[in-house]
Amino acid sequence: MPVTDLTGIELAAYTADVQAPGDLDEFWTTTLAEARAKAAPPRLEPVDSGLALVDTFDVTFSGYGGQPVKGWLHVPAGASEQLPLVVRYHGYGGGRGLSHQVDVWALAGLASLQVDTRGQGSAWTPGDTADPEGSSPAFPGFLTRGVLDPRTYYYRRVYTDAVLAVDAARSLTQVDGSRVVVMGGSQGGGISLAVAGLVPDLLGVMADVPFLCDFRRGSEIADRAPYTELAGYLKIHRDHVEQVFSTLAYFDGVVMAARANAPALFSVALMDGICPPSTVYAAFNAYGGPKEMRVYSYNDHEGGQAFQEAAQLAWLRQALA
Numbered sequence: 001m002p003v004t005d006l007t008g009i010e011l012a013a014y015t016a017d018v019q020a021p022g023d024l025d026e027f028w029t030t031t032l033a034e035a036r037a038k039a040a041p042p043r044l045e046p047v048d049s050g051l052a053l054v055d056t057f058d059v060t061f062s063g064y065g066g067q068p069v070k071g072w073l074h075v076p077a078g079a080s081e082q083l084p085l086v087v088r089y090h091g092y093g094g095g096r097g098l099s100h101q102v103d104v105w106a107l108a109g110l111a112s113l114q115v116d117t118r119g120q121g122s123a124w125t126p127g128d129t130a131d132p133e134g135s136s137p138a139f140p141g142f143l144t145r146g147v148l149d150p151r152t153y154y155y156r157r158v159y160t161d162a163v164l165a166v167d168a169a170r171s172l173t174q175v176d177g178s179r180v181v182v183m184g185g186s187q188g189g190g191i192s193l194a195v196a197g198l199v200p201d202l203l204g205v206m207a208d209v210p211f212l213c214d215f216r217r218g219s220e221i222a223d224r225a226p227y228t229e230l231a232g233y234l235k236i237h238r239d240h241v242e243q244v245f246s247t248l249a250y251f252d253g254v255v256m257a258a259r260a261n262a263p264a265l266f267s268v269a270l271m272d273g274i275c276p277p278s279t280v281y282a283a284f285n286a287y288g289g290p291k292e293m294r295v296y297s298y299n300d301h302e303g304g305q306a307f308q309e310a311a312q313l314a315w316l317r318q319a320l321a
Helices: 008-013 024-037 154-170 187-198 215-221 227-236 238-248 253-259 277-286 306-320
Strands: 043-047 054-062 068-076 083-089 111-115 175-185 204-208 264-269 291-296
Touching (some): 008 277, 024 154, 054 154, 068 154, 083 187, 154 175, 154 187, 175 187, 187 204, 187 253, 204 306, 215 227, 215 238, 215 277, 227 238, 264 306
Parallel strands (some): 083 111, 204 264, 264 291
Antiparallel strands (some): 043 054
16 A cells, blocks of 8 residues: 555654543543442463463453453463563454464563453454443444443443453462553554553553544544444434544543553554554654654554564563663
């Protein structure tokens, strides 16, 4: 895909025209308090993944409404000390995967929690977490479910699950709760920014080609889903445009990034037709803590892949030091 967004100089200066709602703090404080009041201690069950170098546990923790959310905890085989933890949130449509699908973090000597996204996990990797909540009529996909009210919006539940995943992980005997990093790509990157804005004491954030940022611009210039779901919805619901974007302001990665304070490593792909680079820079430029950006000039939404993973390993090694 060719470059279709802003130039490098324009991206470096780009700021999104999205304002934090006046009751944002109250909304999220109340939402998280209600969920935490219903939370039960997480449950861990060891599983045989067939891997000799990694021990894996099936994790069930309480998310939004006290509802169960699944994850995999991977740790180096035989680890006895508490380890720094990387919490990974997944891209749109994906789930936690199968028990043997470990990422690089356990092999690097860290604990890794792979968190399901409720209702997803049937597009590219399987998931095991349902979304019991209903929704008003929505465009196919997840992005417009309950979008007429922040209280009913799908990502209210997702972000709450993501925060409570950190809460649950910090209570595990395998985890050093003072050294927690959140990460993800695309949707997972956007969720990571939300968690960074809602959890004040993270060690770091790694957000790759993040989705869920600068919703209005994404809906106007992205030529592939999921932002096109918003355009499709508003094409039919012509009378709800401002109501929709009023809801989305409670969840926009730009708003959440401005609340964050942990060191962050971003990545962007300048030929990305799914998460246009200007939407990524909108969150990066608003980010409230120390930040770095890795730029992949000729890549689409796949971003840096193994190159970015190598950058993350080096960056996280320094953060842990």
